[in-house]
């Protein structure tokens with residue numbers, strides 16, 4: 001486990017808005033100014049960046065019942081370094097939330113700062129402390145070539161043959177389709 005490379009951390013900000021953004025789609029991906037440098041800060045330097053990129057989720061675009069009448073529901077997912085960075089999220093959390101709001105206010109959600117009605121956020125500390133995720137990574141080990149397919153953690157232990165593994169960190173990988181596939185693999189192994 002020590003020699004594996006881990007995925008990024010996630011800052012996830014959930015918020016409701018009393019202003020409706022009818023022209024914002026269900027899924028929006030926003031790229032910052034210097035995307036490559038941003039990845040370098042997340043994975044190599046492991047520092048927070050002002051120049052964020054983010055995924056904005058607006059479920060009320062598809063299902064109006066996700067928000068009260070005339071309002072909108074969102075979450076924004078911002079990739080950040082995982083907790084190997086030693087970022088102090090208790091100190092940085094509120095500041096980072098303001099940065100994220102500021103960026104959205106200037107880009108896809110004009111005036112959002114004065115229209116938020118309720119909110120909360122999750123940091124890599126939540127993933128590490130509440131979900132017991134190593135280093136607070138958002139998607140377990142990185143899905144790079146040397147950690148994919150056969151090179152990922154196998155679904156059956158090679159040492160203890162009655163020990164099985166399922167979920168994002170194992171073969172075939174993270175994401176709901178990957179996790180469900182790993183359950184299907186186990187189903188076959190048991191037969």
Ligand SMILES: Cc1cc2nc3c(=O)[nH]c(=O)nc-3n(C[C@H](O)[C@H](O)[C@H](O)COP(=O)(O)OP(=O)(O)OC[C@H]3O[C@@H](n4cnc5c(N)ncnc54)[C@H](O)[C@@H]3O)c2cc1C
Pocket residue numbers: 010012077130131132138139166167168169174175176177179
């Ligand atoms: C914000 C966000 C958005 C995402 N969006 C998408 C998406 O759009 N599409 C997609 O395909 N994937 C998405 N993913 C990825 C996907 O959610 C994960 O890959 C998937 O949920 C991992 O499933 P899992 O069962 O391996 O782990 P988890 O869903 O994390 O479940 C593991 C559970 O085990 C519990 N646990 C940990 N340690 C112990 C213990 N010792 N004893 C008992 N219980 C324990 C944890 O609390 C947790 O509930 C997203 C992830 C995040 C964080």
